[in-house]
Amino acid sequence: xxxxxxxxxxxxxxxxxxxxxxxxxxxxxxxxxxxxxxxxxxxxxxxxxxxxxxxxxxxxxxxxxxxxxxxxxxxxxxxxxxxxxxxxxxxxxxxxxxxxxxxxxxxxxxxxxxxxxxxxxxxxxxxxxxxxxxxxxxxxxxxxxxxxxxxxxxxxxxxxxxxxxxxxxxxxxxxxxxxxxxxxxxxxxxxxxxxxxxxxxxxxxxxxxxxxxxxxxxxxxxxxxxxxxxxxxxxxxxxxxxxxxxxxxxxxxxxxxxxxxxxxxxxxxxxxxxxxxxxxxxxxxxxxxxxxxxxxxxxxxxxxxxxxxxxxxxxxxxxxxxxxxxx
Ligand code: ADP
Numbered sequence: 001x002x003x004x005x006x007x008x009x010x011x012x013x014x015x016x017x018x019x020x021x022x023x024x025x026x027x028x029x030x031x032x033x034x035x036x037x038x039x040x041x042x043x044x045x046x047x048x049x050x051x052x053x054x055x056x057x058x059x060x061x062x063x064x065x066x067x068x069x070x071x072x073x074x075x076x077x078x079x080x081x082x083x084x085x086x087x088x089x090x091x092x093x094x095x096x097x098x099x100x101x102x103x104x105x106x107x108x109x110x111x112x113x114x115x116x117x118x119x120x121x122x123x124x125x126x127x128x129x130x131x132x133x134x135x136x137x138x139x140x141x142x143x144x145x146x147x148x149x150x151x152x153x154x155x156x157x158x159x160x161x162x163x164x165x166x167x168x169x170x171x172x173x174x175x176x177x178x179x180x181x182x183x184x185x186x187x188x189x190x191x192x193x194x195x196x197x198x199x200x201x202x203x204x205x206x207x208x209x210x211x212x213x214x215x216x217x218x219x220x221x222x223x224x225x226x227x228x229x230x231x232x233x234x235x236x237x238x239x240x241x242x243x244x245x246x247x248x249x250x251x252x253x254x255x256x257x258x259x260x261x262x263x264x265x266x267x268x269x270x271x272x273x274x275x276x277x278x279x280x281x282x283x284x285x286x287x288x289x290x291x292x293x294x295x296x297x298x299x300x301x302x303x304x305x306x307x308x309x310x311x312x313x314x315x316x317x318x319x320x321x322x323x324x325x326x327x
Contacts, residue, residue, distance in 0.1 A: 004074075011043060027057065044076035181195050190322075192222040
């Protein structure tokens with residue numbers, strides 16, 4: 001057992017639903033195991049400033065169902081510098097914090113890993129991002145909720161699309177990866193799904209839309225991940241399709257930040273609760289520089305450097321299913 005008596009917990013980078021459930025789990029696990037727990041506000045920014053608050057089991061009541069993060073989150077340029085990280089280390093030392101749990105994405109983990117290398121400070125990561133782009137876990141916190149949010153929005157867009165015989169381009173989050181687009185696209189029955197991992201070209205898109213039209217479809221939904229390169233952007237793609245395929249009225253809907261909000265799904269709440277317990281236990285077992293992930297419904301620990309470097313691959317089987325479903 002490591003000699004850890006006080007654990008810090010914070011959220012960092014982009015927020016995602018389920019972060020509160022993870023904070024709650026870390027705080028309650030500490031309380032259960034008689035370890036002190038300190039909430040660090042505003043991510044690395046708050047760490048540098050010493051924005052800390054001692055938390056107990058009651059500090060986290062009524063938050064499992066809330067989106068966002070009660071500890072707030074921030075991006076912090078200063079933490080990218082050695083001087084900034086030294087300030088953060090001094091603050092943690094002064095507060096008697098022996099280890100921390102970071103809930104965040106790729107960038108937050110990189111910061112934690114560097115911090116661990118420089119100061120030998122024990123760190124464990126919990127993947128909190130709607131993008132699901134972290135290696136070492138099949139699901140990140142917030143992904144499932146974001147999918148449900150997107151599917152619900154597309155269902156509504158479909159109602160208006162089919163009432164007017166319109167073609168809708170719906171942009172969803174995913175600058176580098178198409179997990180949200182692909183999964184929500186299949187779930188919402190989209191005709192086409194455009195993702196950054198696959199660029200099949202505009203002509204193929206036109207052909208496919210024409211095929212759908214001649215097979216009797218009167219409206220269509222095309223899901224476009226933010227980072228897709230089929231068009232310069234979704235508006236330019238709309239203009240291209242309108243110019244070359246006048247049969248449809250084309251509309252664009254950019255879902256934007258609503259995808260990050262909302263009450264976490266049951267899946268995300270359960271996953272967050274499990275990951276929080278495992279993160280605290282791992283620190284007390286003397287483990288460090290690891291991320292808690294889930295694979296085959298079992299919790300696993302992956303070295304943070306692998307979680308950062310190894311990008312998750314898009315599910316080819318799901319691409320095939322989406323092709324078959326849009327027949
Ligand atoms: P996310 O965790 O959602 O990927 P960011 O990429 O914005 O979000 O990273 C969150 C924060 O992590 C950054 O604002 C910065 O403070 C810290 N961070 C990211 N990359 C590094 C790095 N290379 N060195 C030190 N800190 C970093």
